[in-house]
Amino acid sequence: MNKKPVIFAHRGASGTHPENTMVAFEAAAEKGADGIELDVQMTRDGEIVIIHDETVKRTTNGRGAIARMTMAEVSELDAGSWFSPVFAGEKIPTLDEFFTWAAGNHLQINIELKTNKVPYHGIEKQVLDLIEAYNMRGRVIISSFNFDSIKRVIELDPYIAVAGLIWKIRRDALARAKDLGLTALHTQASYAFSNYGKEAVDSGMLLRLYTINHPKEWQRIKNSGIPVEALITDFPERFS
Ligand code: G3P
Ligand code: CA
Numbered sequence: 080m081n082k083k084p085v086i087f088a089h090r091g092a093s094g095t096h097p098e099n100t101m102v103a104f105e106a107a108a109e110k111g112a113d114g115i116e117l118d119v120q121m122t123r124d125g126e127i128v129i130i131h132d133e134t135v136k137r138t139t140n141g142r143g144a145i146a147r148m149t150m151a152e153v154s155e156l157d158a159g160s161w162f163s164p165v166f167a168g169e170k171i172p173t174l175d176e177f178f179t180w181a182a183g184n185h186l187q188i189n190i191e192l193k194t195n196k197v198p199y200h201g202i203e204k205q206v207l208d209l210i211e212a213y214n215m216r217g218r219v220i221i222s223s224f225n226f227d228s229i230k231r232v233i234e235l236d237p238y239i240a241v242a243g244l245i246w247k248i249r250r251d252a253l254a255r256a257k258d259l260g261l262t263a264l265h266t267q268a269s270y271a272f273s274n275y276g277k278e279a280v281d282s283g284m285l286l287r288l289y290t291i292n293h294p295k296e297w298q299r300i301k302n303s304g305i306p307v308e309a310l311i312t313d314f315p316e317r318f319s
Pocket of ligand 2: 116
């Protein structure tokens with residue numbers, strides 16, 4: 080039996096607002112989300128910034144790789160106009176800025192370390208230091224497709240909440256997660272429905288599913304009886 084899942088707004092309320100911007104995070108809170116999922120990368124000068132892609136091309140008016148840009152360069156960019164002129168002038172937020180805002184609410188926070196394409200040396204410690212500085216430990220789950228990155232987080236802070244991220248159906252995911260002592264996996268619905276998903280649940284793994292945007296999809300999952308702790312959605316208003 081499924082109780083009401085925790086609702087995480089994927090990149091903020093990204094169905095209606097430009098993803099991973101402060102206006103998307105604020106909208107997620109207004110729409111009744113329980114938490115926010117966001118993606119972090121690191122600038123050339125070591126600032127943790129909230130953006131999904133390794134380059135700024137898709138979601139800003141600029142070009143270039145975050146790893147090769149300074150924070151000063153990143154802060155010049157418009158991260159809202161690509162979505163709609165209504166959001167012109169929105170910036171790529173820093174994790175610092177996000178935490179300053181989050182200090183005024185009680186939302187859960189899922190920080191995805193985007194280290195699966197660019198290794199961003201030292202990003203795990205930088206993120207953990209910020210979590211500590213803003214006293215956010217109890218509210219944060221750190222996830223990543225890069226299990227080596229998760230391993231580094233655990234080595235630095237064995238008690239922070241972490242989760243392994245899985246794309247589609249990975250046969251070896253559960254074994255890798257168990258090796259690291261993980262207790263939660265963030266997966267797509269296809270994994271949850273697979274025998275691997277069943278095995279994960281049977282062995283006590285918590286499942287959080289992305290990206291569930293249609294209540295009918297959630298109904299199907301509920302009907303299946305697969306226990307799901309949380310949904311990560313672009314449209315938190317549809318589930319709140
Ligand atoms: O954390 C779940 C989901 O956000 C992972 O995929 O590409 O949307 O970051 P992506
Ligand atoms: Ca993500």
